[in-house]
Amino acid sequence: MFKKIVILTFLTLSAILLLPTAAHASQYVTTDSYSLSRPSYYHNRDTQTHYLWNQQHTAKLHNTKYFPHTTWVAQKTALLQHGTHVARYYYVVSKNKRTAGWIWHGFLKSGTYRKQVLATDGLSLSTALNTTDQNQLNLFVIKQLQKDGYENNNHLAMMYDYYMSNHLTPDQMSMAAVIQLVRIKNLDADKITTVNLPAITNLAAAIDPQHHNAKLETMGKGQLGLKIVASVEKALVANHDTTYVLYPTASGNPTNGQIAFTLYLYE
Secondary structure (H helix, E strand, O other), X not given: OHHHHHHHHHHHHHHHHHHXXXXXXXXXXXXXXXXXXXXXXXXXXXXXXXXXXXXXXXXXXXXXHHOXXXXXXXXXEEXXXXXXEEEEEEEXXXXXXXXXXXXXXXXXXXOOOOOOOOOOOOOOOOOOOOHHHHHXXXXXXXXXXXXXXXXXXXXXXXXXXXXXXXXXXXXXXXXXXXXXXXXXXXXXXXXXEEEOOXXXXXXHHHHOOOOOOOHHHHOOOOOHHHHHHHHHHHHHHHOOOOEEEEEEEEEOXXXXXXXXXXXXXXX
């Protein structure tokens, strides 16, 4: 009887010791993990339940169902192997940096979340373009670009303001010299790209592409601001940058005026 008890105990212990090995085989194993050189923007594929996990895929951190309007910034990527199945995951962080986790790439769609696509810019510009109009346009562009995942760079703005207030150009005083003189932190002159966007010389066409009705811009129903946003975003995508400073210079009037741009991009 004693021998039977010993044998049964040994078999029981053997079974228990074997359990972790079986559990280990069913775990997710991380392979090919690395940080993305540039952040990528995504939003939820649908409104169904999908989870953000810890990297070991053992704990559910957040349900994407409760973040329907969130833009996710992918910072890392990895292959997670589960048995014989291998899948690509992204480590994503919400734009407000309060929510983060690993999610299967198929649950995401490329691009930022946009609650609505604007048909008009809602601006009411003067019949003669002035500084107030320039400020209106700049503020509109900044707000729209922020919604689309691009941030206005305050450090770049400090540098540019120094040039403007002293009537200087980078040819007269280098960016590195201004950065050192003004003591601007977190700004590297070698990472700044200057882009001269094509001036909009046919404002009526930008305001109303279909009928060229320039009066729409004085009524808040024009598309000039949207045209500028699209132009800036094109330059940002082409240069793989996410932060910027834009300075539009308007002259003339909505019928036969023009708007020129100075755009600084930062890696």
